[in-house]
Amino acid sequence: MKKIWRLIYSRVFIVLLLLLVTILTILWVVTSVATYFPAFLAFLQFFSIVIAISIVNRPMNASFKLTWILFVMGIPIFGALFYFILQSNIETRRYRKNFQKQAKLLKEYGHTSYKVMSGLGKKDKEQLKLANYMSEHVGYALHANSDAKYYSSGEAWFEDLLTDLRQAKNHIFMEYYIVDFGYMWDTILEVLKEKAAQGVEVRFMYDGMNSLNTLPYSYYKRLREMGIKAKVFSQIIPALSTIHNNRDHRKITVIDGQIAYTGGANLADEYINRIERFGYWKDANIKVTGEAVANFTLMFLQMWNFDEKTENRDMAYMEEHYERESDVVESDSYFLAYGESPFDNDAVAKRVYLDMFQSAQDSIDIMTPYLVLDDEMQESLIYAAKRGVKVRILLPHIYDKQMPYLVARTDFELYLKAGIEIYEFLPGFVHSKVVLVDGQMASVGTVNLDFRSFYLNFECGLYIYNHKQVMADITRDFEESLAQSERITLLGFRKHYPWYKRAAGAVMAMVSPLL
Structure with missing residues (x-):
């Protein structure tokens, strides 16, 4: 009762x-x-x-x-x-207009320098296609002179995140989809309060969906009282509007313009396995340092200013990035931090994945919690498998939601017949969003392989080319995870997957693009 x-x-x-x-x-x-x-x-x-x-x-x-x-x-x-x-709806139109205005800033600060494009062209001309598309048509610059560290678990990521937050000297920008009370958030909040008291500029932004079930409706006011500049993206209100279907799913931390983090983990205890929700929670994150941090700064400022009505000096942070950039390409690894917006009429994240799939020669390895693809994405993966590329997809064994579980399985026979290998991670829930191609290029970020990430949400990711240590770490993570997984076979799927789940999935698939 x-x-x-x-x-x-x-x-x-x-x-x-x-x-x-x-x-x-x-x-x-x-x-x-x-x-x-x-x-x-x-x-x-x-x-x-x-x-x-x-x-x-x-x-x-x-x-x-x-x-x-x-x-x-x-x-x-x-x-x-x-x-x-x-x-x-007026609110939807207002959001679209504001973000289209912010998108102009992307193109102003998002052009790749000649030195970087030239260096990449000498290394691999095929890579210039994606770099040119991002730089000239979207507004995300390709960078060199950077480094990255891959985390196969939320626990390892959280430890380094805390260390870097404590060492912040100038500013901390954080933008997260989910924030929930517990050990993780309490620990981070103490650091943010301490840094704000020391004079470090601390900005924190979270999605308004939290106001439904995790945080008090006006929690941002409490954060402001602690000296933290806080904002909420699109508070949930009882009004008919498609804007409530466009969530800020990004996870970004930028520290002093020198360090950036992104990946699948939100700020709640299940992401570091302090509590158990769906077995072992497997999440991947990545840290980037150097010139590539600039794009994460730009993405954060774009979201932060979505409702600003007056001009400010936030773009001074981008000028600082340009002042620090070297005139020489000092490495042969390349980094492209990118964002997805539902208001730019260009499915950027989807284009990144398609470019990777289409360029694959030997292998495509995918970790994703959800697998709900449109025809174009399906055909790209199936064609890759049919032309001899080894395609492996790692999914959860324990799901957090029934709908994506059922919808994903409506296409399993299609994938399995084409030769795509599908695995389920037996210890629990895979929340990682990782794509690795030919052991040479990878994307790590917040982008799931579903309609919501490709068309409805604000997302972000880091595309990496030719970073030997990161590629080795991601490869190791895949192999260790697959060793703990069960492979789904066509015969086994037909025999053990009941008809009523097939029927439910087929019905849900009809409305899945809007949900």
Whole structure:
């Protein structure tokens, strides 16, 4: 009984209740008007056709088009009405306008220097394709004169993160999707308070989804009282808007413009296995130092300023990066930190992965918690396997959510028939987002292989080329993880995967692009 009352008085229940009231009110108004004015009903039917035609002609992924058309035509009249309300929402338009403004800064500071492009061209001309696309069309510069360290577990990453935070002299920028009370966050918060008291500029930003179940709604005000500059991205409110489906899924720490961290781990105890939720929580993170840190600084400042109404001097941090850059390429390793935005009309993270898959000659190794791909991504992986590339995918054995588990398995037979090897990590949950190709290029970051990461969320990652130590560490991590995993065979999958799960997955797959 206590659990029921706790649910009723929870923020999640209140928000959902208010949303339901809003939807029911719209339905009541439309039904009432149609009852007294039959012509209005005919107009709405015509309106549904117009909406369906507009969806077909919109520049969006085909999977999204199909899902929206099913929604609009499957719920006569009301489907089109809700689509129109969601897409024309003022808040969504404001966010899009603000981020398009911020995107101009990316292109201003995101051009790769001639010395770096020239050095890469001498090393491997094939790599110039991705570097040119990012530099000239998106705004993320390729960098050299940098170093990186790979972490195969959240525990090892957390230890180094604390050490570097304690040594900060000038500024600390942190941006995370999930923050939850416990040992991890309490320890970090003590360091941030101490640094703020010492005069270090500390900025902390977290996603508004936390306000539903982990943090108090106005927790950012408490952080400000501690001397920390704090912001929340897109607080959850009971309003019909697609903006609530665009979350800040990035995990970024920048320290003094010299060190940056990214990866799968959020700031909660399960990510360092202080508590157990889904068996052993396996997460990968990476630390980068040197010139490549500049892109992470730029990404953080872009998100930080998404709601700023006045000009500020934040771009002075980017000028400092340029002042520190060397005129000479002193290494043969290259680094490209990149971000994904749902408002730039360009699936950047997806392009990175596609470029890697298409350039693979020998092997593609993937760690991901979710595997829900569109046709283009599927075809790229399947074609790689059919042309002789060894493709291995490591997934969790214990899932955190049923829906991605069921949807992923709707395509297992397709992958297995093509020769793709699928493994499940028996000790628990794989939350790592890692792609390794030919033992020579890799991406580590926050990007899952699903629609949400490629199209709906703000994401980030670090693409690395020709860093021998990082490649060796990632290779070792894969081999050690696969040794603890069970391989899924076509015969075994057909025999042991029940029909009702297949049916549930097939139904969920139809709406998965929007969820």
